[in-house]
Amino acid sequence: MKLFGISIGLISFLIALSIGIDMIMGFELKNAIFNAFNPFRVMDTSEFVVFFFFILVFLIQSITTYVLKKKKRNPS
Structure with missing residues (x-):
């Protein structure tokens, strides 16, 4: 169960980091979230x-x- 919790924690941190970097670059929150989940849209x-x-x-x-x-x- 620790492995599951660590995995969820890491993915949450990395998504938040990606969204934060996009927002620092000047994107709006909606576009930053879209960019974070964009790899799943092209599958x-x-x-x-x-x-x-x-x-x-x-x-x-x-x-x-x-x-x-x-x-x-x-x-x-």
């Missing part, structure tokens, strides 16, 4: 499928690791 359908598959595998692996560790600590 094909197959690329989206692979991207979400990787996210799904990461989430399932994190959840199963968390559940297994929790069961080992509290045998009932």
